[in-house]
Structure formats: C-alpha cells, structure tokens
Amino acid sequence: MDAWLTEAGWYAGRDVGSEAADAIAAVVERYRAYGVDIEPSAAAQAFIREHAFLRAVIDTAPENFAIFTPHLVFKGDAEEVAELAGELGAKLFPVGYDTYDGSTLLVDESGRFFFSHHTGAYYLGSGKYEALMSLMSSEMADAEDYFFLSSFPELPHRCSFTERSSVTPIWVVTSSLFSTRRWKVFSRRCRSSSVSPSSATAPSPRWSRTSCGAWTGSAPTGGKTALEEAAPHFAGAALVARKIRGHGDPEHGASAQVCRSCSALLDRLGIEVIDS
Known part of the structure; x- marks a missing residue:
C-alpha cells in the first residue's frame, strides 16, 4: 500500500501543514453553505496533513483516481454525510473522493473509514x-x-441490504461475475440504471428501486421478473452512457465507459451500448 501511495507522491513523514488547514477550512465552509456543520477530528486532520492533494490510481479502465483532498463533490452529499453520521452515532469528516463517481471517503473520530x-x-x-x-x-x-441502532434489533430500522437475495434479479448477475470483471464499486445500482423496454405493445416489466436501495423487476401481474423474461422486452434497445459531474465541471455530460458489472447485465438483456 505504501508503494501505491508513493507513486502518487506520498513519502514517510509527509506533512502539508498550512495547506491542509486551508483545505479543511474550505470544505467546512462549503458544507456549512448547505446547512451542514462538520468538524475535523484529530484522526481526520492527521490523515489530511499526510495525504492531502495526492492523486492515486484506482483503476485505468475506466479511468478512476482517488483524490485525498477534503471536498464536497455534489451539494446533496452534505445532507447524506450528515444523515450517515447520525446513523453511525459518530462525527464524520470528508478526506477524499474518487473521480469516476464522485464518491466521498470519510473518517470518524475513532479512525474508522467509510x-x-x-x-x-x-x-x-x-x-x-x-x-x-x-x-x-x-x-x-x-x-x-455499524449503525448505532444496529445494537437494538427490536427497534425499527431501514430495510437491510442483506435482504437483496429475495428482491433483485440484477444482483444475481453481478454477484456471479469474477472480481476482474466486477466494477469497483458495484453493489446495488448505478447512478443511471434506468432503461426502458422498446416494445410499446407488450406488457413490460418495470425496474425500480426498493426501499433498501436494490433494483428489482416487477411484472405487470405484480410478481418478480427474471432477467430471461425481461430480455425480450428490450429487443432493439440501446443505451448511451454519460458522466455526471458537479456544477460547472466541463466533463459533465461527456461520454462515459459503461462499468464492467453493467456491461454484463446489458449483455444479458441484449441492450446495445452506443456512443454519441
């Protein structure tokens, strides 16, 4: 792991000092602008001082980097981080993000990373x-x-992701892939995982998110739809992939490479990926 970080410019004893303090102050103000107050713990400050501004390669196809700089990528992330902190019963602080999805790397006061x-x-x-x-x-x-309420099973809580085996046929595809083909990080859905069948005459399955975040197909009769049953409804369908980036980012709307997990799913459904 040290070798990977070294390629990105890290070295033992690295400390960017005042630059880290400026980056921390900037992200605190940006979160505050969206109504969320965050405060860096000692663990967060130590990580940022040692790793801020490093750009490490996660994958090359498609291109993805880990940027170890505190940042608010999407304005909606502020509320999501606040909600996650509440569910964990911990104080979270952003210490980095990935460039492919704009996902946020967080650390709490005890040094746990999320x-x-x-x-x-x-x-x-x-x-x-x-x-x-x-x-x-x-x-x-x-x-x-790791949610705080997970210690109290008698209390109501949100639907568990572990229930996905009974609700999502898409998971059957992605979980069967070899790790070399499964995209980092695919677990439940991609940001734009909605596709519409091309057939306007036959009853078609509808794909939708469940309360636990999985995607499930429901037939017109109300039952589950297997992928093999859904495929004929997508005959002739095509998909265009686009990057979703923050406001003002010049890459927003640019063509994107479909991730490996989605590629496997699209193959099963017979959906052509086009670049336009």
Missing part, C-alpha cells in the same frame, strides 16, 4: 491501511452493519 457511494454507504475499515485496501479491492461491508 465510503459514501451513490449505491449506498460502506465501511472500509479501521486505520488507513485497512481502509485503502478495501477501497482498492472493493471488498466493503455495508455501513448499516
């Missing part, structure tokens, strides 16, 4: 080495397993 991705929130580990290994390998646990 990853706020558009598919959900994940626990990376305690300490930077465990966390970064999880980030690189995509072997992440659901953050829900």
Whole structure:
C-alpha cells in the first residue's frame, strides 16, 4: 500500500501543514453553505496533513483516481454525510473522493473509514491501511452493519441490504461475475440504471428501486421478473452512457465507459451500448 501511495507522491513523514488547514477550512465552509456543520477530528486532520492533494490510481479502465483532498463533490452529499453520521452515532469528516463517481471517503473520530457511494454507504475499515485496501479491492461491508441502532434489533430500522437475495434479479448477475470483471464499486445500482423496454405493445416489466436501495423487476401481474423474461422486452434497445459531474465541471455530460458489472447485465438483456 505504501508503494501505491508513493507513486502518487506520498513519502514517510509527509506533512502539508498550512495547506491542509486551508483545505479543511474550505470544505467546512462549503458544507456549512448547505446547512451542514462538520468538524475535523484529530484522526481526520492527521490523515489530511499526510495525504492531502495526492492523486492515486484506482483503476485505468475506466479511468478512476482517488483524490485525498477534503471536498464536497455534489451539494446533496452534505445532507447524506450528515444523515450517515447520525446513523453511525459518530462525527464524520470528508478526506477524499474518487473521480469516476464522485464518491466521498470519510473518517470518524475513532479512525474508522467509510465510503459514501451513490449505491449506498460502506465501511472500509479501521486505520488507513485497512481502509485503502478495501477501497482498492472493493471488498466493503455495508455501513448499516455499524449503525448505532444496529445494537437494538427490536427497534425499527431501514430495510437491510442483506435482504437483496429475495428482491433483485440484477444482483444475481453481478454477484456471479469474477472480481476482474466486477466494477469497483458495484453493489446495488448505478447512478443511471434506468432503461426502458422498446416494445410499446407488450406488457413490460418495470425496474425500480426498493426501499433498501436494490433494483428489482416487477411484472405487470405484480410478481418478480427474471432477467430471461425481461430480455425480450428490450429487443432493439440501446443505451448511451454519460458522466455526471458537479456544477460547472466541463466533463459533465461527456461520454462515459459503461462499468464492467453493467456491461454484463446489458449483455444479458441484449441492450446495445452506443456512443454519441
């Protein structure tokens, strides 16, 4: 892991000092502008001082980097981070993000790392080495397993992701992929995972998010739709992938490479990916 960081410019004893303090102050103000107050813990400050402004390669196809700089990528992220902090019963502070999805790397006051991705929130580990290994390998646990209320099973809580085996046929595809083809990080859905069947005459399955964040297909009769049953409804369908970036980012709307997991799913559904 040190070798990976070294390629990005890290070295033992690195400390960017006042530049880290400026970056922390800037992100605190940006979160505050959206009604969320955050405060860096000693663990967050130490990580930022040592790693701020490093740009480390996560993957090359499609291109994805980890930027270890505190940042608010999307304005809606501020509220999501605040909600996650409340569910964890911990103070979270952003210490980085990835360039492919704009997902946020967070650390709490005890040095635990979390990853706020558009598919959900994940626990990376305690300490930077465990966390970064999880980030690189995509072997992440659901953050829900670490929610404060998880110690009180008799209390109501949100639908668990572990229930996905009974609700999402898409998971069957992605979970069967070899890790070399499964995209980092795919677990439940992509930001733009909605596709419409081309057939206007036959009853078609509808794909929608469940309360636990999974995608499930429901037939017109109300039952579940298997992928094999859904495929004929997508005959002749095509998909265009676009990057979603923050306001003012010149890459917003540019063509994007479909991730490996979605490619496998699209193959099963017979949907052509076009570049326009």
